Amino acid sequence: MTYEALFEQILTKRSYLCVGLDTDIKKIPSHLLKEQDPIFAFNKQIIDATAEYCVSYKPNIAFYEALGAKGWESLQKTIEYIPKSHFTIADAKRGDIGNTSGLYARTFFDPKSSGLDFDAVTVAPYMGSDSVLPFLEFEEKWVILLALTSNAGSSDFQRLKTENGALFEEVLRISQTWAGADRMIYVVGATQTQDIAHIRTIAPAHFLLVPGVGAQGGNLEEVSRFGMNKSCGLLVNASRSIIYAGNGVDFALHAGLEAKKLQEEMSVYLDKYLTA
Numbered sequence: 001m002t003y004e005a006l007f008e009q010i011l012t013k014r015s016y017l018c019v020g021l022d023t024d025i026k027k028i029p030s031h032l033l034k035e036q037d038p039i040f041a042f043n044k045q046i047i048d049a050t051a052e053y054c055v056s057y058k059p060n061i062a063f064y065e066a067l068g069a070k071g072w073e074s075l076q077k078t079i080e081y082i083p084k085s086h087f088t089i090a091d092a093k094r095g096d097i098g099n100t101s102g103l104y105a106r107t108f109f110d111p112k113s114s115g116l117d118f119d120a121v122t123v124a125p126y127m128g129s130d131s132v133l134p135f136l137e138f139e140e141k142w143v144i145l146l147a148l149t150s151n152a153g154s155s156d157f158q159r160l161k162t163e164n165g166a167l168f169e170e171v172l173r174i175s176q177t178w179a180g181a182d183r184m185i186y187v188v189g190a191t192q193t194q195d196i197a198h199i200r201t202i203a204p205a206h207f208l209l210v211p212g213v214g215a216q217g218g219n220l221e222e223v224s225r226f227g228m229n230k231s232c233g234l235l236v237n238a239s240r241s242i243i244y245a246g247n248g249v250d251f252a253l254h255a256g257l258e259a260k261k262l263q264e265e266m267s268v269y270l271d272k273y274l275t276a
Contacts, residue, residue: 001087001119002140003182006207007231009055009085014267016232017259018056018089018209020239021046021078023063027244029251039067039074042251044081046243049256053263056235057082058089058209076115087235088118089144089209095124095131102134109138120144122187122209125171129178136179143184147171148199150189150212172202181205188227190236193219196226204229211237213262220262224269232274238262 010016021043028042035041047057059078064071082088094104104121111117120142123132135143148158148168158168175184181203188199190212199208208227213220213236220236227234242262246254 003207003231006055006087009087010232010270013053013055013263014270015053015055015263016234016236016266016270017054017262018058018087018235018237019046019050019054019242019259020091020211020237021057021059021063021243022239023059023074023243025063025067027247029247029249031249037070037074037077039064039071040077040081042243043074043078045252046255047078047082049252050242050259051083051086053256053259054086056087056089056237058091058237058239060239061090061092079116079118087120090116090118090121093122093124093146095127097127098130098134101131102137105135105138105141109135109141120185122146125175129174132175132178136183141183143179144209145171145175145184145186147186148188148192148195150191154189154192169202172199176203176206181207185209185235187211190219190223193222193226196223200227200229205231205233207231207233207235209235209237211239213238213241220265221269224266224273228269228273228275230275232270236262236266 023039023042032038032041059075064075079088090108106113108116108118108121122144123135125145132143160167162170164170185207186203188196188208188210190210210223242255242258245258
């Protein structure tokens with residue numbers, strides 16, 4: 001999916017919502033456990049209920065890897081079921097020496113190799129350019145680089161001071177020499193709203209993937225006010241608050257209602273904050 005196609009989807013859906021498919025076998029409704037593939041059965045209903053309200057899906061790979069080969073099969077079926085109109089993100093947080101990163105890239109981008117064909121993958125920048133560039137060798141695929149995350153320990157390293165500012169600022173500046181806004185997205189936590197306006201001065205055109213709205217308490221209005229650019233430039237992720245909104249037979253109905261509520265709020269902010 002191109003930058004322009006993603007923006008077109010945002011305008012069409014009046015939404016910049018990304019639904020996180022962090023599907024935990026221990027949390028899904030118990031009636032699904034009798035299904036041959038409970039994880040896919042859950043995801044299928046979530047996708048059916050939320051697809052009209054979101055532009056992206058983000059499976060967290062750990063929830064699937066933890067189940068071994070069956071989990072990998074569930075992931076493959078899920079990614080094949082997601083409508084092609086939606087931007088798909090493998091939340092894998094990979095990053096290793098060059099040849100290993102090349103194999104990780106093949107894992108998530110080459111369906112002939114692994115059976116998976118994501119649009120983007122999250123990557124950790126700590127090991128530098130040679131751990132990131134192999135992912136960019138796949139044309140029309142995206143790298144989503146960890147910049148300023150919302151977890152409690154993010155300040156342990158990300159805010160350490162360098163000669164040119166905080167470490168996360170260096171990540172933003174240096175990585176823009178590796179790829180432009182049409183191939184690179186940055187993870188910025190929704191609980192870091194005080195920094196989003198500043199990040200926009202460093203990376204004005206890039207999309208930001210913003211987790212932390214919903215269960216983690218991020219403020220959607222502030223994220224939108226400080227983070228939106230002329231192409232929206234935001235993918236705001238909500239996971240638990242949507243997929244676990246209900247836990248009965250009608251769980252998908254509750255998920256759809258929660259996604260719809262966020263989409264309606266986003267529609268207001270698109271009118272208010274989308275820059276000319």
